[in-house]
Amino acid sequence: MLKLERILCPMDFSEFSAKSYEYAHSLAYHYGAKLFVEHVVQPLTMAYPYYAFPDSVNQVYCDLTTDAEKHLKEFVQKYQWNGIHPEFVVQEGFVTDSILAFAEKRSIDLIVMGTHGRRGVDRLTMGSVTEQVLRKAHCPVLAVRKPAHDFVKPLEKTEPVQLKKILFCTDFSEHSDRALQYALSLATEYNVELTLLHVLDNIPSSSDIQAETSRVLRELERPIPEDTRNWCAVKATVRIGKPYQEIIQAALETQTDLVVMGVRGRNALDLALFGSTTHRVIQLGPCPVLAVHI
Numbered sequence: 001m002l003k004l005e006r007i008l009c010p011m012d013f014s015e016f017s018a019k020s021y022e023y024a025h026s027l028a029y030h031y032g033a034k035l036f037v038e039h040v041v042q043p044l045t046m047a048y049p050y051y052a053f054p055d056s057v058n059q060v061y062c063d064l065t066t067d068a069e070k071h072l073k074e075f076v077q078k079y080q081w082n083g084i085h086p087e088f089v090v091q092e093g094f095v096t097d098s099i100l101a102f103a104e105k106r107s108i109d110l111i112v113m114g115t116h117g118r119r120g121v122d123r124l125t126m127g128s129v130t131e132q133v134l135r136k137a138h139c140p141v142l143a144v145r146k147p148a149h150d151f152v153k154p155l156e157k158t159e160p161v162q163l164k165k166i167l168f169c170t171d172f173s174e175h176s177d178r179a180l181q182y183a184l185s186l187a188t189e190y191n192v193e194l195t196l197l198h199v200l201d202n203i204p205s206s207s208d209i210q211a212e213t214s215r216v217l218r219e220l221e222r223p224i225p226e227d228t229r230n231w232c233a234v235k236a237t238v239r240i241g242k243p244y245q246e247i248i249q250a251a252l253e254t255q256t257d258l259v260v261m262g263v264r265g266r267n268a269l270d271l272a273l274f275g276s277t278t279h280r281v282i283q284l285g286p287c288p289v290l291a292v293h294i
Contacts, residue, residue: 002185004031008108009086010099010129011039013071016114020144021075022160023288024112027142028084030189035086036106037076039068040098065090096132103137112142115282131279134263134291140182144288163190167256169197169247169281172219175262179292180223183260186290188231192257196220196236197250199243213238244280252286259289 009024011017021037028035072088091098103111115130134141168183170176187194198216203209220236228234239246251259263278282289 002181004033004109006036006106006108007031007033007110007112008036008038008099008103008106009112010095010133011037011072011075012114013039013075014114014116016116016145018075018114020112020114020142020288023142023144025084025086026161026163027110027112028086033109035084036102036108037072037086037088038099038102039072039088039090040095041065041068041090041092042095043092065092095129096136099129099133100136103139108139110140110142111137112144115143115145134282138293140290140292142288142290143282145282163192163257165193165195165254165256166190166258166260167195167197167247167251167254168260169199169243170220170262171198171243173262175292177223177262179260179262179290182290182292184224184228186258186260187234188228191232193233193235195250195254195256196224196234197247198238199246200238200240201243203240209240244277244284247277247281248285251281256287258287259285261289261291263291263293 004027007024007028009017009021011021024035024037027033068090069088072090076086076088089102091102093101099111102108111133113130113133115128130141130143134143163186166183166187168180170180183194186192198220200209200212200216203212216238217236220238221234224234237250239250247259247261250256259281261278261281278289278291282291
């Protein structure tokens with residue numbers, strides 16, 4: 001059984017990180033996990049280590065740290081549901097390095113981050129802290145942009161987010177197998193509809209599409225434990241086309257609340273692979289994406 005015991009939510013006080021906090025809070029409640037909220041202050045002296053700055057500049061950054069602690073306390077007090085009491089942390093350093101170091105030190109099971117995203121299919125890099133964490137973290141990362149819809153908001157303010165539909169995308173690799181564990185766990189924890197999706201790409205014109213589709217549907221259903229259907233509705237579907245386009249279209253058509261995908265790794269050789277399907281779904285999709293490494 002998959003366990004999420006420690007969840008980290010980096011916070012920069014933007015609307016995007018505020019939205020990610022709602023998801024982190026909901027997950028912490030459902031899994032009974034410890035929630036950490038982190039803000040990183042990057043001193044000017046780290047960017048320009050060879051310059052001598054006057055004491056007044058150093059005082060500014062001391063004040064920034066104090067203000068950050070105050071803002072975190074106020075934010076946590078403002079957004080409280082279900083008796084969850086997060087632990088907040090303010091650190092000084094490079095933002096990405098500080099987030100990754102904290103995640104390693106505290107054995108974080110999941111990082112939930114906001115991302116501003118960028119429209120445009122030809123923009124192959126977000127250039128953001130979130131992207132760097134996605135590439136380097138040793139745990140899954142849930143990337144949250146402000147959703148294009150508000151139907152994940154419950155009518156009663158007893159919980160910040162209520163998931164109803166999860167889309168799991170697979171290419172049948174070992175990375176997808178790992179991601180499936182998270183998709184199944186989330187679907188059963190929230191008692192939601194889980195859609196299993198595979199996209200057929202570059203099919204020869206001579207192929208028997210119907211036979212191949214039937215084979216893939218059987219392959220999608222095969223690893224699903226029988227008792228899973230007692231807790232959530234599971235259905236399988238196959239689409240034909242470019243994977244990222246079909247995943248985004250499927251998410252839009254079904255009003256998906258969360259997409260779960262596997263990613264191939266954390267080294268330089270894998271950056272181009274990460275920069276294709278998973279990156280574009282995060283960048284252009286209508287809902288948060290949980291990216292799962294092995």
